[in-house]
Amino acid sequence: MDIPGAAGMVAFAAMLALNQVVIKVSNGGFGPVFGAGVRSVLALAVLGLWVAVMKRPLGGLRQTIVPGMMLGLLFSVEFLFLFSALDFTTVSRSAILFYSMPVWLALIAHFTLPGETLSARRALGLAMAMAGVVWALLDPDSLRAGSLWGDLLALLGALCWAGIALTVRLTKVSELPPESQLFWQLAVSAVVLVVVAPLFGPLMREPTWVHWAGMGYQAVLVASLGFLFWLRLMSIYPASDIAAFSFLSPVLTVGFGWALLDEPVGPGFLGALGLVAVGIVLINIRRKRVQAV
Numbered sequence: 082m083d084i085p086g087a088a089g090m091v092a093f094a095a096m097l098a099l100n101q102v103v104i105k106v107s108n109g110g111f112g113p114v115f116g117a118g119v120r121s122v123l124a125l126a127v128l129g130l131w132v133a134v135m136k137r138p139l140g141g142l143r144q145t146i147v148p149g150m151m152l153g154l155l156f157s158v159e160f161l162f163l164f165s166a167l168d169f170t171t172v173s174r175s176a177i178l179f180y181s182m183p184v185w186l187a188l189i190a191h192f193t194l195p196g197e198t199l200s201a202r203r204a205l206g207l208a209m210a211m212a213g214v215v216w217a218l219l220d221p222d223s224l225r226a227g228s229l230w231g232d233l234l235a236l237l238g239a240l241c242w243a244g245i246a247l248t249v250r251l252t253k254v255s256e257l258p259p260e261s262q263l264f265w266q267l268a269v270s271a272v273v274l275v276v277v278a279p280l281f282g283p284l285m286r287e288p289t290w291v292h293w294a295g296m297g298y299q300a301v302l303v304a305s306l307g308f309l310f311w312l313r314l315m316s317i318y319p320a321s322d323i324a325a326f327s328f329l330s331p332v333l334t335v336g337f338g339w340a341l342l343d344e345p346v347g348p349g350f351l352g353a354l355g356l357v358a359v360g361i362v363l364i365n366i367r368r369k370r371v372q373a374v
Contacts, residue, residue, distance in 0.1 A: 086318050090326040093311055098333030100303045101176055102341050103295040105167040110292025113164035115284040118274030121160075123300035125267040131309065132260055139264050141257045148252035152245060152262070153269020159241035161274060162234045165281070170231025172338035173346055177217045177357060178235035179242070180331035184210045186243040187364045194250065206363025213356030220353065222345040259312040267304065327365050328358035 107116055132139060142149065166175050184207055190197035199207065217223065218232060245266075249255050254262060278284055315323055335354055338344040 086314065086322070087326075089310070089314055090323065091329065093307065093314070094326060094329035095333050096302060096307055097330045098176070098337050100299060101167065101172045101179075101334050102337045103298050104164055105172055105342070107292050107295035107299070108164065108168050108286075110286050110288025111296070112278060112282050112284050112286065113168045114161050114274055114281040115278035116296065117160040117164040118271060118278055119296060120299045120304055121267050121271040121274060123296065124304035125264075125271050127301055127305040128260065128263055128267060131305065137258070137260050139258075139261045141253075141261055142264070145253050145257060145261075145265070148248060148254045149257075149265035150269060151252070152248050152254055153265045153267075154273065155241050155244045155248060156266035157270040157273040159238050159245065160270065161277075162238035162241060166231045166234035166238060168231070169228040170235065171223065171227045171344045172342060173335045173344045173350065174217065174223055174227040174232055175235040176331045176334035176338070177214055177354065178232055179239050180327075180334070180361070181210060181214050181236075181357065182239040182242045182246075183327060183361050183364050184214075185240055186246050189243060189247065193247070203364050206360040208360070210357050210360025210364065213353045213358075213360060216356065217350055217353035220347065220350045222347050223350050226345050259309060263305070263308055328361045331361075332358055 104116075110116075111119065131137070163175070163179060166179075187197075187199065187203060187207055191199045249262070254265070257265075332354060335346055335350075339346040
């Protein structure tokens with residue numbers, strides 16, 4: 082990967098990492114589930130503007146109604162869990178669990194997808210990452226600052242994220258252009274999350290300009306344009322090179338949680354984070370195939 086591509090991936094990872102801090106802060110002004118729904122509504126509007134300005138039609142929607150709805154429902158539940166998790170636990174603990182998604186995806190794919198059998202290297206990475214997750218959760222200082230209930234919600238969010246990846250791999254959704262895939266996720270979640278939000282407590286928590294600014298950051302820079310930027314990088318650079326940067330998001334998220342929210346991050350927690358990061362790299366890096374000549 083060249084320097085512009087690497088810089089783009091670092092910037093994208095930092096944007097995702099900061100997003101968890103922003104979600105936690107925004108939860109102070111909005112009910113978590115309602116906030117997730119508002120984010121999807123605003124991001125859907127941004128996507129519509131993008132499609133209109135760039136003249137990128139949303140193709141293939143009629144042919145993918147069932148898998149598209151499945152994709153949108155998984156996306157809805159994923160962020161219901163993540164936003165709720167950050168209402169209870171710390172950003173650092175949530176990051177360790179939420180970004181463990183490649184671990185669960187690799188484990189599920191081993192049993193469900195042809196050609197995805199775990200190699201010795203990937204199995205080592207999976208074991209290291211899982212050990213790191215357990216170590217992080219048992220860190221005394223972090224445990225006192227967090228919540229096991231919030232930790233569980235973050236883990237469930239990661240499993241839903243893995244479900245999204247599998248849905249894309251196994252259905253016709255994979256044939257859709259990026260804008261159409263994003264449309265299904267945002268359109269369904271905008272309806273589902275707003276409708277169910279009253280079941281999870283008050284919709285508003287006296288939001289200020291800070292909370293609205295956080296909502297704008299999530300909707301514009303992360304849930305719409307950020308995702309499209311990442312898909313653009315995927316179209317330019319090999320997937321294995323992109324995957325090599327996946328360890329950055331949990332590392333940077335923990336750093337932002339410590340720097341901006343004063344969350345406890347001791348030597349033990351950093352050691353656990355290192356195990357998770359190395360494990361994710363080992364899981365994601367694929368051996369390049371040599372073409373016959």
